[in-house]
Amino acid sequence: MSAKKFEIRISSEECKGCKRCVSACPKKLISVGKVINKQGYFAVTAEEPGNCIGCGSCFYQCPEPGAITIVEITED
DSSP, X not given: OOOOEEXXXXXXXXXXXXXXHHHHOTTOOEEEXXXXXXXXXXXXXXXXXXXXXXXXXXXXXXXXXXXXXXXXXXXX
């Protein structure tokens, strides 16, 4: 049985750039982006989103509902 794989997905339009997720990620997969979203914030982006360990730290720190989703990757 192989280890579970996860992916972090960030909705750049929901993000308000508070950076809580950047500090929370133990793998340092999240950074502040260089593009301003429609709300006027520098939204965060996931660097190598497939390297997510699925801990949920970023998700629980994020105050914006729907901005961060962690999905389990299943092999079909």
